[in-house]
Amino acid sequence: MRPSHARKSRFLEVRRSIPRRQAILSAIGIWIVFFGIWLIATEGGWVNELLVPSPLKVFQTTWNLFVDRGFIGDIGISVGRVVIAFAMAAALSVPLGVMMGSFPAIEAIFAPFVSAWRYLPAPSFIPILLMWFGTGEAPKLALLFLGVVFFLITLVMDHTKNVRMELIETALTLGANRSVTVMHVILPAVLPDIVTAMRQMLAVTWTYLVIAEIVASTTGIGAMMMRARRFLKTDEILSGIIVIGALGLLFDLLFKAAHRWLFPYLKESRG
Amino acid sequence: MSSTVLQLDRISKTFQLGGGRELTAVDRVSFEVEENAICVLLGPSGCGKSTVLRMIAGLETPTGGEITLGRHPVTGPGRDRGMVFQAYTSFDWLTVRRNVEFGMKINGVPAGERRERAEHFIRLVGLSKFLDAYPSQLSGGMRQRVAIARTLANGPELLLMDEPFGALDAETRWQMQELMADVAEQAKTGMVIVTHDIEEAIFLADKIVFLSAHPGRVKEEIVPAFKAGGRIRPKEELVQTPGYAELERKIMRLMREEGQHE
Incomplete structure (x- = not known):
């Protein structure tokens, strides 16, 4: 046996955690590679500049959108739609999911209904939602709501069912x-x-937001992107994508921070 | 003269399996638990001892017979029969203090009294230094102490424990057994403890109810007479007391006989 300190540290170790520094460098590195390839491809003239503008131009455009074109208004509208629709979905899903997970009698009533709806793609409701609600905010909120509510109910119910029986029997x-x-x-x-499930489903809400705004909207990030398409402004379309990605990431971080703040007792678990 | 707190009268439990078959896990089990006494249910695996305990707790319904607590038949779970499980049941979102106050709080005990009783029982299980810690910061043995304090603080007539120290390491298990012997004297609560650990049974029991397996029946009621009604501590001393070795041998033989039926 060789003494353990003589063991060479290797890059690939099965399930062995890496230093924080390495984690950060790796995360930055992959993005540098991504933008690097993008930059080389555009500057080197490998791709059509009209279809794939250079990353520098996209960042320039993003800046201009914010400063000169009131992009922040569109972002505000989009964020508002996501937050309102998600809050409505959560307001229904959390109580219902907890009740279904706690009482088999309630699960027996709603589970067959909820599971069927999960297999109906929410976008397929767009035509009828437009006929019902016209072109205002309502059809967009309805789409976002339909897109997440049934999944959220199911997730909350499943998590509730996983609460250990001993805890319940102790209470009894x-x-x-x-x-x-x-x-x-x-x-x-x-x-x-539940908070973790909400974090996951919020990402899905953003997906439906873009669908809603691309299909039937004159405001919001998605609508801006569709306008840009008409004028062949690929840089603005890509700006929209980047902003949506950044917003998604921001909300994810907010939820993570809220999780840590709400449940401090989970921090020091000895497992 | 001690009086009876709990009485089991020919308790049976038959589970319905698929295809019209059934399995009798517990068959006409009868025994009594006296006030402030520790009664240990001992037996090989499959003797239904946990099922018996769960029926006393009201978490399972017997398919035959009657369980009486004081003068009232047991019909469901209630605060008069507190239960400590083998799995950790601390409420992770509450501090030790609030865990122990939980039962009193939901039963409407005023805040001042609640606080006082909680502190008393936390002291009794030796966790005074951890009043405001969360369970996740505690070791397994400490979490079991929280569960015991929480149950006792709720003032049950009977403390039910289902292999409460089964998940603990040997050293912690001894400490907990000695702690339970102290608690039994100070808290003046009757206990029914399920275990398969012979030494634990002899150490803690005023009476051992030995169950046979498949189906679970009372094979023998054993009173460890050599302890002369007291509890001998520390454990080393108990092991050396005349009579201990004979009793241990006897129970081991019972266990082995039961094992051979399998």
Whole structure:
């Protein structure tokens, strides 16, 4: 046996965590490679400048959009739609999902209904939503709502069902009735998982937002991109994509921060 | 004279399996638990001891017989029968103090009294330094202590424990057994403890109910008479007390006989 300190550290180690510095460098590195290839491809004239503008031009355009063209207004509208529609979906999904996960009788009523809806692609409702709600905010919110609500209900229910039976039985033998068991044991036990599920589903909401705004909207990031298409402004389309990506990332980070702030007791788990 | 707190009268539990078959896990089990006494349910795996305990807790319904607590038949779970499980059941989102206060809070005990009782029982299980810690910061043995304090603080007539130290390492298990012997004397609560650990059974029990397997029946009720009604601590001393070795041998033989039926 060689002494352990003589062991050479290798780049690839199975399931061995890496230093934070290496993680950050790796993350930056992959993006440098991505933009590098993009830059070389455009500057080197390998691609049609009209279809693929250089990254520098896209960043310039993004800046201009913000400074001169009031892009922030479009972003505000888009963010507003996502937040409102998602809040409505969560307001329904969380209570319903927790009830379904807690009471098999309630699950038996709603689960067959909810699972069927999950297999209906939300965008297929766009024509009828437009006929019902016209062209205002309502059809967009409805699409976003339909796109996530059934998935969110199912996720919340599944997480609720995973709350360990011993916790529930402990509550019962301490004298808890049904409502105390649900509100003071099941709900706090499942809440961290619910917040994680919401974080995941928020990303999906952004997907439906772009669909809604591309199909039927004159405002918002998606609408801006469709306008840009008409005038062959590929740089503006790519700006839109980058901004959507950045917003998605920002919301993800916000949810992660909220998770840490809401559930400090999960931090030091000894497993 | 001690009086009876809990009485099991020919309790049976038959599970319906698929295809019209059924399995009798517990067959006409009868025994009594006296006030402030520790009754240990011992037996090989498959003897239904956990099922018996869960029926006492009201978490399972017997298919025959009757369980009586005091004067009332047991019909479901209730605060008069607190239960400690083998798996950790600490509420991770509450501090140790709030965990222990939980039962009292939902039963409407005023805040001042709640606080006082919680601190008393946290002291009893030796966790005073960890009042405001979260369970995730505690070791397995400490989390079990939280569960025990939480159950006792709720003032049950009977403390039910289902292999509560099964997941702990040997050293912690001894500490917890000695702790339970202290607790039994100080908290004045009757206990029913399920275990398959013979030494644990002899150490803690005022009475051992030995169950046979497939189906679970009472094979023998054993009173460790050599302890002369007291509890002998520390454990080393118990092992050396005349009578201990004979009793251990006897129970081992019972275990082995049961094992051979398999």
